[in-house]
Amino acid sequence: MLLTFYKYQGTGNDFVMIDDRHHVFDDQDLPLVNRLCNRRFGVGADGLILIREHSEYDFEMIYFNADGSQSMCGNGARCAVAFANFLGIIKAKTRFWAIDGPHTAEIIEDEVCLGMSEVNGVASENEEYFVNTGSPHHIRFVHQLDHYPVVEEGAKIRYSTKYSPHGTNVNFIEKIDDRTIKVRTYERGVEDETLSCGTGVTACALVYGMATEQNSILIKTLGGDLTVKFKAKDHNKFTEVTLKGKAIQVYKGVLTI
Numbered sequence: 001m002l003l004t005f006y007k008y009q010g011t012g013n014d015f016v017m018i019d020d021r022h023h024v025f026d027d028q029d030l031p032l033v034n035r036l037c038n039r040r041f042g043v044g045a046d047g048l049i050l051i052r053e054h055s056e057y058d059f060e061m062i063y064f065n066a067d068g069s070q071s072m073c074g075n076g077a078r079c080a081v082a083f084a085n086f087l088g089i090i091k092a093k094t095r096f097w098a099i100d101g102p103h104t105a106e107i108i109e110d111e112v113c114l115g116m117s118e119v120n121g122v123a124s125e126n127e128e129y130f131v132n133t134g135s136p137h138h139i140r141f142v143h144q145l146d147h148y149p150v151v152e153e154g155a156k157i158r159y160s161t162k163y164s165p166h167g168t169n170v171n172f173i174e175k176i177d178d179r180t181i182k183v184r185t186y187e188r189g190v191e192d193e194t195l196s197c198g199t200g201v202t203a204c205a206l207v208y209g210m211a212t213e214q215n216s217i218l219i220k221t222l223g224g225d226l227t228v229k230f231k232a233k234d235h236n237k238f239t240e241v242t243l244k245g246k247a248i249q250v251y252k253g254v255l256t257i
């Protein structure tokens, strides 16, 4: 069977994107997701996204990590919004459904500003942090991030008994100034460092903003810049959380599945 797909990237986090409004893709076929995301045997991507209709929202985003597992993906959601606009499903503003519930978003030129779920707490232990922004994120502050062994240290935390059995994504932060940080992320489900992780940089911005009393943080990732804005409530709760950055269509292709 032939299946048309599109390739998208949001600050270097890349996705196979499929218009699945006619339910042609078998969402139980996880080995297929895994094969299509494989960089040697498939298209190659950090994840795969299906766009489907939803009875109450403009569309539903179904996100799979490269290994077939599911969670919320901030960069994927920004790309899904750009794709829904490309397909003519939405105009500049939208309300859509994802695994963690409802989201709003707005397209501003080549950027998408995504409304994230509210965050109801930040856990901390030994100056390391844990935040769930739709996906779970461990956060460690480091020096000389450019030379930090992200994959080795990330895998240790991701597979630690503390986070067993589901694991966690792991983010390493370096301070640049009170409103700017650099972040590198080890992603669960990709089992490698990705060039950027939307829910990850959001988690980092909340933790950093809490410390510096800022509510707008610029995040530099290996794949480009993102901005996170929010309102803090009772010190470690956050509302009106938004994630903004580029979401780009790279190419269109036809798969044999």
Ligand SMILES: N[C@@H](CCC[C@H](N)C(=O)O)C(=O)O
Binding pocket: 013, 065, 069, 070, 071, 072, 073, 074, 075, 076, 135, 136, 169, 187, 188, 189, 190, 194, 196, 197, 198, 199, 200
């Ligand atoms: N890249 C994503 C996060 C995808 C989900 C994550 N790997 C998990 O399994 O928790 C993002 O941009 O948020």
